Amino acid sequence: MPTDTRTQLLDLGNDLRRDSTPITLDEIAGAGHPAASVNLKRIPSSRRNVERATFARAAALVATAAAVVGLVVIAHRPDASPLADRPNSTVLPAPVAPAGALVLDNDAPGWELRGATVDQQATDAELFIRRIYATDDQRPEDGPSLVVESFDVDARTPELTTSTATVSIGVVDGFLFDRAAGGRGLVFETDGFWYDLTAYNLTDPQLVAAGEAAQRSDDGNGAVVDPSGLPDQLTTEAVGVVGEPWFLSLSAIDNPMSFVRWESGTRSMWLQSFEQDPTIDRFQRIGAATVVDTTVNGQPAFIRTIEGQADFRSITWRTNGHAHSLGSLGVSEQDLVRFAETLRPATTVEWDAVLDAVAPPIACLGVECAGLPEPGSIVPAGVESFPTIDETLIPDDGGSLTYAQYSYFGDTTWIGVLGVADPPILDDLVTVMVSTASDAEPLPTQPGRSSDIAEYDYGTGIKLVRTLPDNTVVVVQGRDIDQLYRVLDNIEPTTIDGDLSGYELIGELPDSLEELSEPFRRGPDNGSFPKLLVHGYFDITILPGPPLPVVSGWLGPVEQLSVGGRPALFHSEPQNGFAFVGVSLADGNTLALTGGGFSRQEMIDLANSVEFLDEQTWKDRYNNPR
Amino acid sequence: MTGFDESSQRHRDEFERFMRTAEERLRIALTASFGVADGRIAAVDALSWAWENWERVKEMSNPVGYLYRVGQTSARRIRPRPIPVIGDGVHVDVQRISPELVKAISDLSDQQRTAVMLVHAFGWTVRDVGEVLDLAPSTVQTHSERALARLRDTLEETHAH
Numbered sequence: 001m002p003t004d005t006r007t008q009l010l011d012l013g014n015d016l017r018r019d020s021t022p023i024t025l026d027e028i029a030g031a032g033h034p035a036a037s038v039n040l041k042r043i044p045s046s047r048r049n050v051e052r053a054t055f056a057r058a059a060a061l062v063a064t065a066a067a068v069v070g071l072v073v074i075a076h077r078p079d080a081s082p083l084a085d086r087p088n089s090t091v092l093p094a095p096v097a098p099a100g101a102l103v104l105d106n107d108a109p110g111w112e113l114r115g116a117t118v119d120q121q122a123t124d125a126e127l128f129i130r131r132i133y134a135t136d137d138q139r140p141e142d143g144p145s146l147v148v149e150s151f152d153v154d155a156r157t158p159e160l161t162t163s164t165a166t167v168s169i170g171v172v173d174g175f176l177f178d179r180a181a182g183g184r185g186l187v188f189e190t191d192g193f194w195y196d197l198t199a200y201n202l203t204d205p206q207l208v209a210a211g212e213a214a215q216r217s218d219d220g221n222g223a224v225v226d227p228s229g230l231p232d233q234l235t236t237e238a239v240g241v242v243g244e245p246w247f248l249s250l251s252a253i254d255n256p257m258s259f260v261r262w263e264s265g266t267r268s269m270w271l272q273s274f275e276q277d278p279t280i281d282r283f284q285r286i287g288a289a290t291v292v293d294t295t296v297n298g299q300p301a302f303i304r305t306i307e308g309q310a311d312f313r314s315i316t317w318r319t320n321g322h323a324h325s326l327g328s329l330g331v332s333e334q335d336l337v338r339f340a341e342t343l344r345p346a347t348t349v350e351w352d353a354v355l356d357a358v359a360p361p362i363a364c365l366g367v368e369c370a371g372l373p374e375p376g377s378i379v380p381a382g383v384e385s386f387p388t389i390d391e392t393l394i395p396d397d398g399g400s401l402t403y404a405q406y407s408y409f410g411d412t413t414w415i416g417v418l419g420v421a422d423p424p425i426l427d428d429l430v431t432v433m434v435s436t437a438s439d440a441e442p443l444p445t446q447p448g449r450s451s452d453i454a455e456y457d458y459g460t461g462i463k464l465v466r467t468l469p470d471n472t473v474v475v476v477q478g479r480d481i482d483q484l485y486r487v488l489d490n491i492e493p494t495t496i497d498g499d500l501s502g503y504e505l506i507g508e509l510p511d512s513l514e515e516l517s518e519p520f521r522r523g524p525d526n527g528s529f530p531k532l533l534v535h536g537y538f539d540i541t542i543l544p545g546p547p548l549p550v551v552s553g554w555l556g557p558v559e560q561l562s563v564g565g566r567p568a569l570f571h572s573e574p575q576n577g578f579a580f581v582g583v584s585l586a587d588g589n590t591l592a593l594t595g596g597g598f599s600r601q602e603m604i605d606l607a608n609s610v611e612f613l614d615e616q617t618w619k620d621r622y623n624n625p626r
Numbered sequence: 627m628t629g630f631d632e633s634s635q636r637h638r639d640e641f642e643r644f645m646r647t648a649e650e651r652l653r654i655a656l657t658a659s660f661g662v663a664d665g666r667i668a669a670v671d672a673l674s675w676a677w678e679n680w681e682r683v684k685e686m687s688n689p690v691g692y693l694y695r696v697g698q699t700s701a702r703r704i705r706p707r708p709i710p711v712i713g714d715g716v717h718v719d720v721q722r723i724s725p726e727l728v729k730a731i732s733d734l735s736d737q738q739r740t741a742v743m744l745v746h747a748f749g750w751t752v753r754d755v756g757e758v759l760d761l762a763p764s765t766v767q768t769h770s771e772r773a774l775a776r777l778r779d780t781l782e783e784t785h786a787h
Contacts, residue, residue, distance in 0.1 A: 005778050006746055011722045012731075013747030019662045023649050025642050028673045463636075539646075553639070578643045596647040 022533065097351030100273035100322025101258035102343040108262070111269070111339075115261035116354045128241045129222030129250075132283050133234040139293075141285045144233050146210055147183070147198040150223035158187045158196040167204075169195075169211045176204060182307045183287060186211045195223055200286060206231050221250065238283045240276075245306070246284045246314060246325050252276035260354065267330035269339060273322045281323050284316055292333070296340045303333055320345050386530050386618035387540045387591060387610050394534045394606075412436070414502045415549045416519035418487065420512050426558035426569070430478040430513060431549060434493050434503045436471055453488065455481070464488055472500060477553065486510040517552075520545040520588075530618060538595040540610060547582030547590040554580075559600075563607045570600060581607045637680055644683075648690050649673065655690075655758045656697045658743035659736060668697035691760050730780040734773050741766050742773035 097103075099118045131148045134140035149158075164175040167186075174188035183198040186207050195214050199207040213229020216222075221239055240249035248257075252274040261270040285291045289307040293300070294315070301317035314327040315336050326340050346354065418430040454465045463477040464484050472493045476484045490507040493500060502519045522544050531541035543550055551558045551571045561568040561581070568583040581603045583591040593607050613621065652672060657665035672693040676683045683689050731739055740759065744750040745766070752766040759766065 005727065005774065005781060008723045008727050009742070009746040009777075010749070012727070013743065013749065015723070016657055016662055016747065017654070020653060020657050020666060023645075023653060023666065023670055023673060025638070025645055027670060028641075028645075028677045553636075573643075577647055594643075594646065 097258070097346035097348050099256040099258040100275065100320060100324070101260070101346045101351050101354075102271060102273060102319075102324060103260075103346040103350050103354060105342050105344045108339060108342060110264045111262045112264065113260070113354065113357055114263045114268075115270075116259065116351075116357075118256050118258050129239065130242055130247065131217075131222050131224060131237065131239045132247065132286055133225065133230055133237050134283065134286060135233050136236045138282055139285065139291070140236075140282055141200070141288060141291050144199075144201040144206075144231055145286045146200075146202065146207075146225065146230070146234060147287060148210075148214060148223050148225055149196040150193050150214070150216060151196075153189060153192055153194055158194050159185065167208050169208065174208070174211055176207070180308055181287070182289060191216075193223075198287065202231065236279075238280045240280070240283075245312075245327070246272075246304070246316070247280075247286075248272075248274060249276040249280045249283075252280075252323075258351075267328070269326060269328040269331060269336075271324060271326045271343065273324045275322055278318065278323070281316060281318070284314075284325070294337055296337065301337075301340070303336065315340050386613045386615050387532060387542065388613050388618065388621065389532070389534070389540060389606065389610050391534055393609055394538050412500075413522055414500065414519040415517075415522055415545065416503070416515060417517035417548045417552045418509060418513045419516045419552075421514045421516060424516075424560070426548075426551075426560065427556075428479060429516070429548070429552040429558075430476055430484065430487055431552045432487070432491060432503065432519070433475040433477075434491070434500065434519070435473050435475075436500045453485075468493070474503070480511075483510050483513075487513065517546055517548045520549075530615075538598070538606075539593070541592050542585070543582070543590040543592045545589065547584055547592070550582050550590060550592065551580065561604065563604065568607065570603065572600065572603075579603045583607055583610075640684065641677055641680055644676070644680075644689070645673070648693070651690050651754075651758060652693050652697065654748055655694050655740070655744060655755075658748060659698065659740040665697075672697035688757060688760070691758050694758050695760070724781060726781055727777060730777050733780075734776065737761075738769045738773035738776070741769035742777070745770040746774060 101116075101118065128151075129149065132145060133148070134145040135143040137143055159179065164177040167174045167176055169186075169188045170190070172188050172190050174186055177185050177187075179185045179198060183200050184202070184204065184207055186195075186197040186199070188195050188211060193216060195211065197207060197211055197214065199210070202210075210225050210229045213226040214223045215226065217224045238247070238249055240247055241253060242248075255275045257272055257274040259270065259272055262268065284304065285302060288304040289309075290303075290305045292303045294303055295301055296315065296317040297319075299317050299319065301315055303313060303315045306312050311329045312327070313331060313333060313336055314325055316323060316325045317340065318324065324340075324343070326336065326343075328336050328339075331339070413433050413435040416432045418432060419425060419428065454467075455462065461477060461479055462481050462484060463475060464481075466474045466488055468474065474488065474491050474493060476487050476491065478484050478487075487509060490505050490509060491503050492506045493503050495501055502521070505515065531539060533539045547567075547569045551569050554571060554573075556571055556573060559570045561570050563581065563583045566583050566585070568581055570579075570581050572579040577597045579595050579598045579600070581593045583593075585591055591607070591610060593603060593610070595603060595606070598606070649669070653666060653669040656668045656672070659665060660668055675696050676689070676693055683692070686692050731743070734742065737759070741755060744755045744758075745752060752763040752770065755761070755766045755770075756763040761769075
């Protein structure tokens with residue numbers, strides 16, 4: 001029998017808290033999740049911001065939708081098939097899935113479903129508003145057109161190249177240049193906003209005139225160009241955002257959209273279905289490298305490619321009052337059309353089945369959830385590798401349960417630390433990182449500095465990044481910029497059989513610096529590492545390598561400790577409550593504890609309370625459905 | 627690793643630390659407003675927005691409060707109507723919790739529902755609630771008390787019948 005109202009509310013809160021699973025950084029950042037594995041670096045750089053945002057969000061929402069669906073399945077979908085409950089005497093059309101979702105009519109050999117969701121566009125869509133002025137031709141790419149974006153200078157940076165011509169736009173300088181993805185660019189800043197224009201088949205004077213007539217839109221949706229600044233042929237206008245990666249009208253993003261993704265080896269396809277005015281579909285054609293008209297099951301369609309993105313190809317067509325854009329990487333024109341022709345509107349039952357198929361197990365223990373490498377390739381499978389702690393030591397003031405996962409490192413980097421050893425000064429360390437980047441790009445020149453070095457000043461510290469001709473990147477991070485330049489001159493990457501094998505110090509280090517931590521390798525081939533999260537604000541994990549490089553990167557005060565007789569380091573950031581203890585383990589790795597809102601002594605006590613289990617016991621203990 | 631990637635790594639480190647202190651508060655607050663399912667989606671959306679706008683967010687004096695509003699916008703876009711706290715497959719033990727209470731909570735105004743859930747179901751202080759909802763603690767107290775009174779009235783009426 002239910003008790004009084006307040007007690008029932010408390011019970012209800014406990015039930016809701018139990019059913020609310022913590023959100024992980026990978027859901028947000030998209031790292032490691034199958035739905036986010038599109039190589040965004042293949043997308044032209046001017047589009048990266050947009051695509052990164054969209055795919056990260058899509059991945060997060062796929063994960064969220066999946067988790068939610070999992071709960072629904074538990075509660076409302078017993079074993080009986082929905083079809084089995086259909087009355088025999090009445091035949092009704094099957095309900096159509098939301099947002100124009102499509103499903104494959106037959107299996108597509110070799111292609112695996114990797115993600116599906118129904119979603120609306122991001123809340124930050126205003127940052128990526130794009131207004132297009134074009135002719136009313138059905139093939140607007142053949143005629144003149146103008147694309148206009150405008151956004152807060154703090155929000156993002158427009159594409160600029162070094163080969164620009166300067167023109168006057170009112171009282172400010174504007175930069176004219178040829179865009180890598182095609183079109184003529186005009187970029188200028190005024191009143192705290194960037195204006196970013198791209199002209200196709202227009203003259204420079206026409207583009208400049210449009211820039212002079214551009215102003216922020218009254219409704220906050222980017223910029224508009226006063227008709228006085230537009231060529232007469234540009235009689236139609238559309239406003240929207242660039243999706244993945246195609247233009248979507250504002251009306252489209254105000255309605256639910258469905259998103260499905262498939263992969264086949266290194267090839268991928270992703271389908272977005274949305275509602276918008278059919279006359280706006282053609283605006284996708286503007287800015288494409290090539291546009292080819294075709295049909296999908298007899299319906300008009302067009303295939304686009306993007307300059308500098310040889311692997312990308314998309315096809316857009318309409319069915320059932322919805323537009324569908326199917327993007328692809330590594331798929332031929334013929335295969336793309338064939339795939340599109342096998343897609344048909346989904347029923348709700350079919351769409352639910354698609355969502356179920358992509359739902360990961362809730363709070364699953366790692367490898368099978370995210371396709372991570374098997375753990376333990378570097379971390380010895382000894383008892384010290386799998387930490388646990390008495391959860392009752394962590395106050396449960398917010399509600400989430402303990403769960404376990406594996407973490408891994410996406411980039412391979414050699415990391416070392418320099419500092420003054422005698423007496424040890426751990427508050428003023430220099431971190432050295434050397435890695436190889438396949439897509440390393442020349443860096444902007446700093447006045448009075450070497451041309452291949454970029455400086456980053458974060459307020460709490462400085463980072464110098466040098467990109468070498470062979471795409472090796474050397475990073476030094478610390479506080480004293482002159483000292484960092486002198487350190488950088490003494491770092492020489494080493495290779496074995498053409499592969500980066502670390503770095504050497506080739507000269508005398510400045511300011512009595514010594515090597516406090518020799519370079520060690522951290523990367524995806526390290527395997528993955530057990531991590532235990534408790535109540536959402538405390539976690540324990542094993543990190544590869546010693547503790548010092550972990551804390552040196554944070555550029556804050558570091559204290560040497562002893563935990564259980566082992567050397568340890570403590571670091572805290574009082575301004576945000578962050579606290580860290582790193583304990584040096586016998587196998588050369590670090591037991592890392594991080595928490596929010598804990599005092600130094602509490603963190604030390606917690607570190608002393610950590611116990612180690614063998615992997616199977618650890619898995620058995622935490623691999624529960626929550 | 628390029629300069630861009632280095633910067634991204636720092637971004638990731640900072641954001642991970644932010645998540646430790648903010649994720650649960652944000653998720654629970656949005657759960658109180660929109661239920662477990664939509665609340666979590668809204669929290670993911672808000673945190674995704676924060677991830678993409680980290681340079682802006684990290685300078686904010688009350689980032690969780692701001693992100694709550696981002697999540698609120700997102701949830702209302704998903705379902706532009708009042709959303710029940712319960713549903714979407716959450717298990718409620720009717721031996722302990724009256725179904726009438728569940729319905730009565732769903733019938734509250736958005737602010738009353740959020741306030742009473744955070745204060746009385748999740749045990750937050752009115753000050754903590756006020757910070758996230760951008761309301762004065764006294765306003766939270768008022769919403770919470772009125773909501774509790776309405777819930778009690780509804781349950782008494784139900785049992786009287």
